[in-house]
Amino acid sequence: MSAAKDVSVSAMAGSRWRVSEVAFWIVVLACPFLFPSRYLIMTDILRLALFTLSLDLILGYAGIVSLGHAAFFGVGAYSAGLLALHGIINEPVLALIVAGLAAMVLGFLTSFLVIRGVDLTRLMVTLGIALLLEALGERFSDITGGTDGLQGIEMQPILGQFAFDMFGKTGFWYSLIVLFVLFLLARRVVHSPFGLSLRAIKNNPLRASAIGIPVNRRLIAIYTLAAFYAGIAGALFTQTTALATLDVFSFERSADLMLVLVIGGTGYLYGGLIGAVVFKMLQEMFQEITPQYWMFWIGLVLVAMVMIGRERIHRWVLWLPNLVIRQITGRKAAVAVPETDAS
């Protein structure tokens, strides 16, 4: 049946790799060779990118807003820290997965509170859970180390082979591989029937249930998966810095995350990655110009971005390259703006 074939081809078109995507990852791969002295900040960006990818899964695809995503980051971070500190699981990759699962359990349990209610309720509930965990961390300072955090974490070599070095080279490659693997998984998920049903739920939950979609079950599933991602990001933080302090749960971390995603754009997976790069670069740049007031400038950029609109900025940025291409080739240039940049 040829119509079914057409349907199949069209349905799969969305999940096909685009040239721009391949180019993106080639650029990422080139970075360690271009900036061999900047492993630490690049690792920082990768962690933030993974953390933001987690928020994108729930916000960009399922429409769940959160101001407390640091809760899962923190649980991942402390799980990895405690596992290493007490020598429970010494192998980092295994510890990473266990830490992710710990965050996932918390995500599953709290998802029932988050899925009900409207945006405002969700903001408050997520914020509340993160604050709660931070307070618990302070209360049980004998376990968490209180405000000093976990002291003396020593990381064992990855898979017993690759020791963490002081320049952060191992940590960088480790983080990059983890990010890429989880990105591939996320890409798979969002292009599945499950992922499509999330988009339907985000757009109109009532309509989605009238189609036969079990809305709550889907939301619980994606929230739980996102918690796993955030937990992994937190665990990477602890493993690559050998630190875990209570500010892993902090409100600023959750709020920054929202900023990063808004900067990069929601609902096309690359928003988190691009946002993380832009955010960290802006932070570096502004911190150099004005160490005390860099947050002011970040805020200004954010306001400008929201007022002007990201699409228009993309068009301005691409104006010159497009003009050049037009002059040389004499035809309309391909615009490299993400197609489904629905924010």
Next chain:
Amino acid sequence: MTAVLETRELQKSFGGLKVTRDLSLRVERGARHALIGPNGAGKTTVINLLTGVLQPDAGRILLEGQDITDLAVHKRVLRGLSRTFQINQLYADLTPLETIGLAVSERLGRGGDWWRRMGTRGDVNEEIADILSRFHLLDVMNELTATLPYGKQRLLEIAVAIAARPRVLLLDEPAAGVPESERHDILAAVAALPRDVTVLLIEHDMDLVFSFADRISVLVNGAMLVEGAPEAVARDPQVKAVYLGEGADA
């Protein structure tokens, strides 16, 4: 004849306002049943009660003899009770292919499939293609729904409901707002619905009702006023009074 959809003394109030009063409705298997009534008669509330968006204060709802009163919305759909929407509730930034794909995936139990990509399951693809071609949407299957002509959107609306392979289909004003030139396609699609699908039509347009329905229930102030064959309902003095009193388009 057996009732495939039945309500027993359904009641619903909003505050002190009774919007559904002791409504007992029987829709026979294979029927083309119309539910009509003036504005504010409570037709929308009846749909919301039947589909599970609202919970009744009292009374039961039975689908093929089974009590579905406490079932969630999506579970009723999977049991075979599907609906169309009166105002546009389609996914503007999805394509017809994706929209139908959603419904077909859920019906075949593949909707939770997070590992296989869309388009990789033969049974799903074939069913999507079948529905799209039946509703003349194959040629526009990759266009965004928002860009489709209104008539095509209404067809897609019916197609999504049919994709759930319902045994009872609630049609909520299928031709509302469709320009005269595109009306014919909608009416043809409604007329061509398979006979094994029982249809409950909620409609204002009396031409459509009388050309389509073999049984009519008239709802006034949330209660059943008259029920019967179209000719009987048309002659009924109470019905005339309601519609003439309203000065409506009867």
